Amino acid sequence: MQTLRFNKTTNWGRLPAFLFCAAVLLSATSRAFAQSGDSAADHRTAADWLNRIHQAAQQQNYEGAFVYQRGSFVQSSRISHYATRTDGEYEQLESLDGKPRKMLRHNDDLYTFVPERHLCVVEKRQNKDSFPALLSAPGDQVLSVYEPKLLGTDRVAGIDSQVIELDPKDAYRYAYKLWADTKTGLLLRAQTLDPAGQVLEQLSFSQIRIGVPVDKAAIVNGIHNTAGWTVVHPPIEPVDMEAQGWQMPAGAPGFRKIRELRRPMAARDAGDPTIPVDQAVFSDGLAAISIFVEPVEKNTRKEGSGSSGATHVLVKRHGDFWITLLGEVPQATLQQFASAIEYKATK
Secondary structure, X not given: OOOOOOOOOOOHHHOOHHHHHHHHHHHHHHHHHHHOOOHHHHHHHHHHHHHHXXXXXXXXXXXXXXXXXXXXXXXXXXXXXXXEOOOEEEEEEXXXXXXXXXXXXXXXEEEEEEHHHOEEEEEEOOOOOOOOOOOOOOHXXXXXXXXXXXXXXXXXXXXXXXXXXXEEOOOOOOEEEEEEEOOOOOEEEEEEEOOOOOEEEEEEEEEEEEOOOOOOHHHHHHHHOOOOOEEEOOOOEEOOOOOOOEXXXXXXXXXXXXXXXXXXXXXXXXXXXXXXXXXXXXXOOOOEEEEEEEEOOOOXXXXXXXXXXXXXXXXXXXXXXXXXXXEOOOHHHHHHHHHHOEEOOOO
């Protein structure tokens, strides 16, 4: 789920005890009714909702602000998205906290502006599943490794929404809870949950207007007006990692390799040439894992692991290479992927 990445107004401590108990009982009762019924029908309905969520992010016009939360870290962003009949999608994504950042997009052409460096990075969009889009695979494929629960309706940013929970069928991934606009299917809130049901990460619209008129002028002008900016085009290219000697089978059920890329990384010494870094991306339709391969030479990495929210990282040395695994999955999943990697030098 991606990276340019609510207000708690109810004070339960001031509610009379019987009202609090009644609220909890009512919530539990409605949840139980929402989960009852034909499981096959629920599966079909959930798959349809997942497909609607992904399509709405690309086909609807919307403007709003959303908040990304991970532990104590909070970041707000503003998004404007327009789908035109003649020339596709236009999107503007702007950070509202910290250093200014702005991303402009026309279809797969991506322009990222970094004001403090007066830099504009131009590249092709690689992933199409960043919020409020969701899937990198059809809904039915996602539900081969997640069990859906339809939890009734709720409101997010003043909009009625359908609530869906996706519980993993194994320990290799986290659960997700989604809120989708009942009219359009647009994703309004997404939570990543740990096995105890605690929220690890959340993306949620705090304000949103759906169905607004197309107003792409500012995006078009920004794309074409780069005078005075240093424009760079990173040489990202596809790569065949198997031809390089790497065997990287999916280390857990449901994950599939969706792309392989080679991108340059700046060397530690300014005068040295860039270091080629190969990246393989695996996805189960919701969770993604990236595996980065780079040479040990002129690199000061250390083996180890770490985490932040739902995201875990694992760094291991494999002969003359550093292998870095990164993904919104449990650490054990990264270990599974790492143990399956093999390398045989090509002649």
